[in-house]
Amino acid sequence: MLDALRGAIGPAHVVTDTKDFDARLIEDRGLRRGTALALIRPGSTEEVAACMRLCHAAEVPVTPQGGNTGLAGGGVPDGGIILTTDRLNRIRGVDPTNATMTVEAGCILANIQAAADEVDALFPLSLASEGSCQIGGNLSTNAGGTAVLRYGNTRDLVLGIEAVLPDGRVLNDLNGLRKNNTGFDLKHLFIGAEGTLGIITAAVIKLFPKPTARATALVACTGPEPALALYARMRGQTADTLSTFEYIDRLGLQMVIDHAPGCSDPMAEAHPAYCLIELTGNGGQTDLDARLEAALEAAFEAEEIIDAVIGASEAQKDALWALRENLSEAQKPEGASIKHDVSVPVSRVADFIREATQACMDHMPGLRPCPFGHFGDGNLHFNLSRPVDIADAAFLAEYGAFNRIVHDIVHQMGGSFSAEHGIGTFKRAELRRYKDPVALELMEQIKAALDPGHLMNPGKVL
Numbered sequence: 001m002l003d004a005l006r007g008a009i010g011p012a013h014v015v016t017d018t019k020d021f022d023a024r025l026i027e028d029r030g031l032r033r034g035t036a037l038a039l040i041r042p043g044s045t046e047e048v049a050a051c052m053r054l055c056h057a058a059e060v061p062v063t064p065q066g067g068n069t070g071l072a073g074g075g076v077p078d079g080g081i082i083l084t085t086d087r088l089n090r091i092r093g094v095d096p097t098n099a100t101m102t103v104e105a106g107c108i109l110a111n112i113q114a115a116a117d118e119v120d121a122l123f124p125l126s127l128a129s130e131g132s133c134q135i136g137g138n139l140s141t142n143a144g145g146t147a148v149l150r151y152g153n154t155r156d157l158v159l160g161i162e163a164v165l166p167d168g169r170v171l172n173d174l175n176g177l178r179k180n181n182t183g184f185d186l187k188h189l190f191i192g193a194e195g196t197l198g199i200i201t202a203a204v205i206k207l208f209p210k211p212t213a214r215a216t217a218l219v220a221c222t223g224p225e226p227a228l229a230l231y232a233r234m235r236g237q238t239a240d241t242l243s244t245f246e247y248i249d250r251l252g253l254q255m256v257i258d259h260a261p262g263c264s265d266p267m268a269e270a271h272p273a274y275c276l277i278e279l280t281g282n283g284g285q286t287d288l289d290a291r292l293e294a295a296l297e298a299a300f301e302a303e304e305i306i307d308a309v310i311g312a313s314e315a316q317k318d319a320l321w322a323l324r325e326n327l328s329e330a331q332k333p334e335g336a337s338i339k340h341d342v343s344v345p346v347s348r349v350a351d352f353i354r355e356a357t358q359a360c361m362d363h364m365p366g367l368r369p370c371p372f373g374h375f376g377d378g379n380l381h382f383n384l385s386r387p388v389d390i391a392d393a394a395f396l397a398e399y400g401a402f403n404r405i406v407h408d409i410v411h412q413m414g415g416s417f418s419a420e421h422g423i424g425t426f427k428r429a430e431l432r433r434y435k436d437p438v439a440l441e442l443m444e445q446i447k448a449a450l451d452p453g454h455l456m457n458p459g460k461v462l
Contacts, residue, residue: 001058005040008050013041027076028069034076043087045201053168055081061458064195066137069129072424074194078459085136088201091115099207100176105136105200121207124151136200142192144420149376150243161187162202166451176204194422195457197450211280215292216317220271220307224350227275230304231376237295244278245376252327252370259333260326266309276324327372336392338399340382340406344415349378352413356382359405379419382406423461
């Protein structure tokens with residue numbers, strides 16, 4: 001079969017020496033290593049289809065892989081073939097009037113953002129890994145990011161897709177229509193399916209007017225309850241200009257100050273919690289600044305916030321953003337951490353932080369909870385740093401116990417144990433535990449219909 005693959009896409013694009021693709025076998029954080037017979041690099045949809053036909057006929061499993069930046073183990077192979085989309089990196093077209101762009105799956109997210117900028121438009125998906133993640137992976141995991149509050153998840157930014165099925169057939173649903181009531185909307189089967197139903201090879205994505213102004217502030221509060229009240233106020237007073245509302249507790253901010261080069265505390269005193277707020281719009285900087293200042297003045301009077309720093313220049317705004325963007329990396333020098341990507345209804349975010357923090361600290365005194373994330377859409381990264389007097393190995397031995405504590409609370413609040421990172425291999429047990437049984441049965445039936453041999457990304461999700 002390897003000779004047939006070489007014939008289909010060229011010998012240079014079939015790599016069999018694992019030393020040459022070792023990094024492709026490892027999960028982004030090094031938490032899991034897989035195995036593979038070979039790595040293949042098709043350069044077009046036709047070549048992807050040819051490869052899939054060959055693998056399907058030989059009953060060889062295929063693991064699709066984009067930038068390999070996922071955080072749930074969904075791109076780690078378990079034997080078979082790794083099919084990487086990095087050569088599918090063309091922007092096929094831009095339609096400014098229709099406000100769409102047609103991109104191939106291997107396009108780096110940052111390059112798509114730059115291409116949109118060139119036509120004075122915005123593609124709003126923004127992630128910490130945007131310099132290396134690929135749009136195909138973003139689609140396959142229905143990535144979230146910092147702009148969901150205003151623009152939605154990746155699923156909401158897509159009009160059409162092209163995908164290769166496990167048997168090599170090509171689904172051509174690559175349309176730029178905002179209204180299309182012609183049967184099942186099949187693109188949504190593949191978006192968020194983590195490559196288990198087929199390989200997304202291209203997509204038509206939405207473009208938006210590029211904001212001409214932004215107003216940014218870091219505000220301090222006494223905890224998640226006043227932060228929730230502040231969010232309600234900002235949403236009511238700033239209307240559709242509110243694009244970011246991120247929550248950071250003091251421990252997280254302190255880690256950034258201690259470990260992220262160039263980052264410092266913008267306030268004279270330490271406070272229990274902080275919110276990063278940003279308004280964006282096209283009505284002019286003065287108008288946006290006035291909206292932000294008026295809302296914050298009212299919040300001060302209502303005792304929802306106790307301090308605030310407003311970015312007076314683009315450099316100052318970027319410095320405030322750096323406090324949030326460096327948070328995950330700043331946790332690493334503090335030792336082992338156990339991370340949770342969860343969501344609850346926005347109305348329950350404060351309850352969740354309080355209850356989960358207390359329950360986890362009851363389980364392990366001295367634990368250092370570090371909740372942060374997308375407060376405005378209910379998605380929190382509830383990360384737990386080990387106590388300072390406990391070794392990494394002893395702390396990580398409690399991984400399963402902490403997961404059960406946190407995810408049980410999430411489930412009781414009507415939330416999700418995987419808000420934006422997907423299921424992959426790491427969260428399959430949770431899927432069985434918490435997913436509605438009828439929904440799980442339907443997922444299995446869809447998988448059986450499209451991939452009866454379970455050759456597409458085996459061992460992931462289901």
